[in-house]
Every structure is written in structure tokens, then in C-alpha cells.
Amino acid sequence: MTRVHDMGGRFGDGPVVPEGEDAPVFAEDWHARALAVTLACGALGQWNIDTSRHARERLSPKDYTRFSYYEKWISALADLLVEKGVLTREDLQGQGAAGLHALAERALKAENVAGALAKGGPADREGGPAPRFSPGQAVRVRIPADNALVEGGHTRLPQYAAGAQGYILRLHGTHVLPDSSAHGLGEAPEPLYAVRFFARALWAHPEHPDDEVVLDLWQSYLEPL
Template identity: 65%
Template sequence: MTRVHDMGGRFGDGPVTPEPEGEVFHEDWHKRALAITLAAAAHGKWNIDISRHARERLAPKDYARFSYYEKWMAGLADLLVDTGLVSRAELAGAAPDVSSDTSRTLRAEGVAPMLAAGGPADRPSDVPQQFQPGDAVVTRRISANRLVDGGHTRLPVYAAGACGCVLRVHGTHILPDSSAHRLGEAAEPLYAVVFPASELWAQPEHPKDEIVLDLWQSYLVPA
């Protein structure tokens, strides 16, 4: 079954409308949504993969009707409750705020340095590199997380079972399928894999276009 968030290349969702040049936020509250998400993440209770999965776990009806930053806020609310930083009653305004540890609070002056530093996901790994640039590979036919039923994965449905070519080796990186579920980093080789549009879609507008996806080794088999 196609997951509600896995929309790439799906028919019936309407055209993709490019953002106006230079426009980042459509509404002022979008800036605040980004800010509070960054500030909450600074407490170290979750990682980027857990955060992504929180948005994916929204009820399909809500996911379909929420705007981009509404999804962010809904996912953040779930994370705050799940990790005990905030209670449901506090979120609903039905209980007084409880004092919490502010030692890791992200101050305004710390935002720019944190964003500049990023969150590198490359890690050492004992998993041998299986592929080299130029190798033909096929993605797994089923794009599901093999560690957790219904879990997070970075292999999109539209690329499942497709044949491509390794373009570049990125080194070894944290496996999102494991990291999103607090099962450890499970780092393994990560590859940039190039696919012709005709391999991914039955009637691409430009069949000779190429799409490059970053895919972990466990998503791939030799062609």
C-alpha cells in the first residue's frame, strides 16, 4: 500500500507549482514554526529521522489536509508529548506549564551557528562497500522498512524495483530505517544512484531526463 506521504510521481495530486524566486516563507507564522521546531530539537530528545517519521505518522486525513508547516507543528506536538517534554493537558491549555530543564535551550544568537554547522550523518562502519561508480544496481522491489513494520525509510515507492547506475559513493552514513526508531545508527555505505526517467515512470514528459537519488546499500542489489 502506498504511504500517504510518499507522493513522488503519483498521479492525481495536481501539478507541482515552483516557488517564486527568493521566497522562503509564505506566512509569518511559518518562520515561527521553523524556529520552535529547531528550539525543541535542541533538547536532544530526538534526531532528524525520528522527526521526519513523526510527520509521516500523522493520520492520513490530517496529512492530506495540512499545509507543509502544519505537518511540522503536528509532528512536533506528538514528539513533545511522546518524550515527556510537554503533557497533552499543557498543549491544550488545560494545565499550568511545568518548569523544565532549560540548560539546552536554543537562544536566538545560537541559531545561525547551529544551522551553519548542520548535523553531519557520516559515521564509521564495518559494513563493506559493495558497489563502485559505474555499477548497475536495482532497488528493492518493496520499499518498506525491513526492520520495523510501517517504519521510516528513504527509498521512495516510485523508485522501488528500478534499475539505475551508481554515480558516486558518499561514504558510510547513518541508516534512517534504524535511526528513526531508536535502534542505533547502523551506518552503511550511501550511494548517489542515477535513473533515467523512463525507468521510473510509464509516461514521463521527458524520457531522457535523469533523476539522482541518494540510496543506502541495503536498498540495492546488483543488476
């Protein structure tokens, strides 16, 4: 399945131009507000990071390709707020009912922001299936590079890696599986590996064939060789 957001290694999108060290953290004032609103809404506890990523991926191709980074964030957030019943379309248009919201007590206060950001959202877990692979072992990425649980669902497996042979670099431990977590199917934690690939294994005409690319891939994304 072709996914408009799955742009890694794709030809025709032009070079990646890194910003200089003196570039501002936010290019526009509203970018900071978009980030703040997104974090504040996430603190309401109605979705997780995988759900929010999938919301951005589900923007229409037309919108996804023309929106800037934070436009994607704020547009997907509006979709999530309505989908999860937190707000209505009328609320977003400033025409909703007045009064205290049912989730008001979960509001992220200014004095708690630093602590919330420092805490983050760790995804490592105990338990789960035993690791199948060990460092140095050759593996192949499964085909297709789609969510195996939900048709058209969220996955962290990039399309350009489908079918490629790589080598286990290290085991990161057991982590929440985004393919499950994004769709309310539970955390389904499983081993997560750093897998190294030669550029020539990923692309037909790499500029530097012997360059190495390291991808973090869940166990269910991989097959033994």
C-alpha cells in the first residue's frame, strides 16, 4: 500500500536541507502555540502518541503534501478531538455550548509543563515474547510493509525497507508495538532491534552503496534467514 507520508528514501522530493545552528526553534510564533496545544490536548489522556501519529498520516494526500509541519499537527489534532468526542465541530468553530468541560480537571497547568516534558512517555515494557534474533544475525524485512493487524493502519515499518536483508546490530529491549497501540488493540509489547542495512540493499541506485542505514524495527517486522 502506498502511503503519502512514507517519504523516506523516495526519489523526486528533492534534497534535505538542514537548518543552521542559529536557526530559531520556531520559525513562526504560531508554531510554538501549535506544539503547546498539541501537548495540552495529549495530557487529557484520550489517545496515545501512536494514535496521534496515525491521525497525521490520515490527512488527505492533498492536504498532507501542501501543509507545513505544524499545519499537519494542528489539523490532525482537530480531527482527533472530534473523533474522540472531546470537542464538536461547532466547538472548533467557536459555536459550542458554554460551561466547564468534563475533562477540565485534567488540564495541563503551566507549572506542570516542565515536569510533564521531563517525564516523557517511555515505551519500554517488561514481558512480551522472547527475542528471536541476536546481534550479527541476518534477517529479512517482511513483505508487505503494512500493518499486519489493521488494514491501512499505522506502522513504523518504512516501505523502502520491505524485503531488504539486514543484520541485527543490537536489541533495545521490549517496547510497545505501534501497529497495535495506535488502534486501541493494546500495547502488545515485543522486542525492538536496531537493524543495519547497506544502502545497496535498500535502493537500486544509491550514491554510496556501502553506506549503512540503521533502522529500529520490531520483531514482527522481521523474518530469519
